[in-house]
Amino acid sequence: FKGGTDDVRESPAIRVVRSLIADGCIITAYDPAAMKNAQAVLPEGSVAFAENAYQVMDEADALVVLTDWAEFSQLDMVQIKQRLGSPIVLDGRNMFDSSAMKEMGLTYVCVGRPSDGIVTAKQAFSAGKRKKRALVTGAAGFLGSHMVDALLAEGYSVLGVDNLLTGRVKNIQHLNGDPHFEFLRHDISEPFDPGTMDMVFNMASPASPVDYTIHGVETLLVGSSGTRNALEIARRYKAKFLHCSTSECYGDPLIHPQPESYWGHVNPIGPRSVYDESKRFSEALIMAYHRYYGVDTRLVRIFNTYGPRLQLNDGRVISNFLRQALCGEDLTIYGDGSQTRSFCYVSDQIDGLLRLMHSDEHNPVNIGNPEEFTILECANEVLAATGSESRLVFRSLPQDDPKQRCPDITRAMTLLGWTPKVRLPQGLHLSIPWFAANIGKKADNEHLAPRHITLPALSELPLRTGSARTVTLVDSMRSVSS
Ligand code: NAD
Ligand code: UDP
Numbered sequence: 389f390k391g392g393t394d395d396v397r398e399s400p401a402i403r404v405v406r407s408l409i410a411d412g413c414i415i416t417a418y419d420p421a422a423m424k425n426a427q428a429v430l431p432e433g434s435v436a437f438a439e440n441a442y443q444v445m446d447e448a449d450a451l452v453v454l455t456d457w458a459e460f461s462q463l464d465m466v467q468i469k470q471r472l473g474s475p476i477v478l479d480g481r482n483m484f485d486s487s488a489m490k491e492m493g494l495t496y497v498c499v500g501r502p503s504d505g506i507v508t509a510k511q512a513f514s515a516g517k518r519k520k521r522a523l524v525t526g527a528a529g530f531l532g533s534h535m536v537d538a539l540l541a542e543g544y545s546v547l548g549v550d551n552l553l554t555g556r557v558k559n560i561q562h563l564n565g566d567p568h569f570e571f572l573r574h575d576i577s578e579p580f581d582p583g584t585m586d587m588v589f590n591m592a593s594p595a596s597p598v599d600y601t602i603h604g605v606e607t608l609l610v611g612s613s614g615t616r617n618a619l620e621i622a623r624r625y626k627a628k629f630l631h632c633s634t635s636e637c638y639g640d641p642l643i644h645p646q647p648e649s650y651w652g653h654v655n656p657i658g659p660r661s662v663y664d665e666s667k668r669f670s671e672a673l674i675m676a677y678h679r680y681y682g683v684d685t686r687l688v689r690i691f692n693t694y695g696p697r698l699q700l701n702d703g704r705v706i707s708n709f710l711r712q713a714l715c716g717e718d719l720t721i722y723g724d725g726s727q728t729r730s731f732c733y734v735s736d737q738i739d740g741l742l743r744l745m746h747s748d749e750h751n752p753v754n755i756g757n758p759e760e761f762t763i764l765e766c767a768n769e770v771l772a773a774t775g776s777e778s779r780l781v782f783r784s785l786p787q788d789d790p791k792q793r794c795p796d797i798t799r800a801m802t803l804l805g806w807t808p809k810v811r812l813p814q815g816l817h818l819s820i821p822w823f824a825a826n827i828g829k830k831a832d833n834e835h836l837a838p839r840h841i842t843l844p845a846l847s848e849l850p851l852r853t854g855s856a857r858t859v860t861l862v863d864s865m866r867s868v869s870s
Contacts, residue, residue, distance in 0.1 A: 391457040394421040396429055401454035404480075408452075409434050409821045412534060412696050412734055418444045420457055431824070433817040445471035449541075456481040465492045521545045523585045523627070525576050525618055526592030528555030530697045531632065531690075531737065535589055536560060538738050540568055547582050550592065551575040553606060554599045559697050576614040577606070585627040587745060590618040593632070593667075597660065597786065598703030604662035611666025612673070619677045622684070630686040630745045631674050635756065635793055636664045637689060645760075645794040648689065648752045658788045671752065678750055686744050691756020691795045695734030695815065696822030706731065709767055710816070710823045713776035723785030725764035730794045732757040733815035736808040743804040756795035757808040766812070773816035 396402055399422075405415055409431075418438040419426065427437065438444040441463060445451050451472055453460055461483045469475055469492050477489060479498040489496035522539050526532035527548025532555065539546050545568045548560060552573060563569040574580055576592050593610045594600040600607040615631065622629035638646045639654030654664050677683040694706035701707070712719045732755065740755035761769065767780055800806045810818070 391455055391460075392421075394419075394425050396422050396425045399426075401480075402426060402429055404452070404454055405430065405435060406821060406825075409696075409818065412537075412818070412822075414735070414818070416444045416446075416448065419455060420459065422455075431817070431821045433814075434821055442467055442471060447471075447473040449474045450476040450478055452478045452480065453483055454480050456483060465489065465494070468492075469494060519543050520586035521547070521584060522587040522589065523547050523549065523582055523618075523621065524589045524591060525549050525614070526555065526590075526632075527571065528552055528557060528559050529591065529595070530555075530559070530695075530699060531595075531693065531734065532589075532591040533559035533697055534695070534734050534738050535591060535741065536563065536569065538742060539589075540566065542742075544568070544587075546570070547572060547585075549574050549576060549580070549582070553603060554594050554596075554699065554702065556699070576617050577609040578613075579617050579620070581624075582621060583625075585621055585625045588618055588622045588627050588629045589741070589745070590615060590629065590631045590670075592618075594663070595634075596699070596702040596704045596707075597663075599699075600663040600666075601659055607662045608666045608669075611670040615670040615673055619674065619683060619685075623677065623681055626684075628684045628686070628745060629674070629677075630688065630741060631670060632741075633667045633671050633687050633689045633752065634663070635689055635691045635754070635795065636660065636790075637668055637671065638790075638793075639664060640788060640790040641792065644792055645758060645796040646754070647796040648754055648799055655788050659786070660788050675750075685750055686747070687750075687752040688741055688744055689752050689754045689756075689795075690737065691732055691754065691793065692729045693732045693734055693737045693756070695819050697734075698819070700823070700826060705729065705763060705766060706770075706816075706819070707823075709770040710774070710819060711827055713770050713774040713778050714820070714824055714827055716776065716778055718779050718781040719767045719770065720783050721763055721767060721780055722783050722789065723763075724782065725767065725780075726762050727785075727789060728760045728762050728792045728794065729766065730756050730758055730760045731766070731812050731815065732808055733810035733818065736810055740800060740804065740806045740808075743806050744800075747804055749799075749803050753799050753803065754795040754797055755800055755806070756797065757811075758795055758797055759808075759811060760792075760794040761812065769812050769816060773813060774820060 405417065408415055416436045416438050418441050423437050441460060445468060451468065465488060475493060476495045482498050486496055522544045524532050524536050524546060527536050528550035536546050536548050547570045549572045560571060592614055594603045594607050619629060638650055638652040642653045643650045655661060656665055671687055674685045674687055678685040698707045700711050709719050736757065737755060744753055771778065
């Protein structure tokens, strides 16, 4: 934390690294003396260490300078520019000459020297660089909040909309005060007009089996009315539109791996139908808006995605296993654990979504990691990554739980040049610090009791009693009474 020492006690640099990891950043670090001590206090495997100051820059999205070693002030700016993937330098120790950095074409952000023409982080982003305005529905959710971060980093102004049904304010709290981010608490199943938009990312919907079973009707409404409202915004403002659909459209698939051309094997009235049919309806609606109204739409079928900010208590397998392993509880395997899933790390998923948005592809594209694991294998990966000695216990398999799931990503590779980069063990390592830091903390709008519900069969659902109602549905063609 200061040049010339290997002391890392109470080091702000370590705090910054931890917080970047928690936000899903992939860190490569270098320090001439303190790497060994840093390694001991950072979660194992969470940071890669480089051999010299130049090596850390290779292909990085930004260089962050956190200690004032004299050798850092001597770094060759041409090399910095050439090696960085994006020419951004965040200088926490005011080590560099600002005009020279600017002349070199580097975006230079330092601290506490605003008067000599150096930009602060906020000024850097407001310096006329904002390209366009993007709407993200479901912005306080797991994927939505990562999308907001990615768009802000790309220079967009973002309006995030969320009714906080399953999302959390905490996921976007770090954007408080960012002049390029606005948040609107609103249920998108009700119409709204956010003003001019260039892009709409429609990400709002309960997503885990536990969440959509609890919020069944809301799930159907957000897929139907909510998607229609989001489409109307894209239509009105001629915005590009991307919708997050799901591998659940394939149901319990009979074809393996699943290509986009497969129409699926779905129970339309089972407990998962509220989600499956909501997403299938939204896909049909989006294709209709594209065909009949010329809206510039895109459809992504997302396969099981995980990472920091996954709701701790959403009942999904990675959130359950990580929470259980870190708390020393038994890992709950549903069924015999032979069913398979393919797990995609969040940074790969967001990269795929952005590539699709920037493409002209209107037909569905699978985005997921085709490396397939049985649930038992997944449990063992979690035990290995956490070093936990938790036991495996077996519970009943929920109704209609798909036996296998694995994306065919040929279209994503050929159309978008996309392939996932983060394998499950690495992704788990990247997720653990966030889970460890958040377990036990009660978030503003979250009840942290672990949730596991067994999905009831239709015959077990209580029937409402009372007088029958006559409902009349009218459209321009005919009138139906039932
Ligand atoms: P999430 O529950 O963390 O986020 C969904 C967000 O949508 C939440 O913040 C929630 O409050 C919000 N929301 C729900 N209904 C809303 C409404 N009517 N109006 C406004 N906001 C509403 O889930 P996630 O994993 O981030 O999923 C995001 C999207 O990706 C969803 O559409 C989901 O179906 C899709 N998806 C996710 C996965 C995955 O593995 N994470 C897989 C397939 C599809
Ligand atoms: N699962 C499990 N234990 C858990 C949670 C889930 O064995 O604690 C299983 C679940 O039955 C399913 C798989 O893990 O076979 C993935 O479940 P998840 O809820 O994450 O998502 P799904 O792919 O079913 O939508």
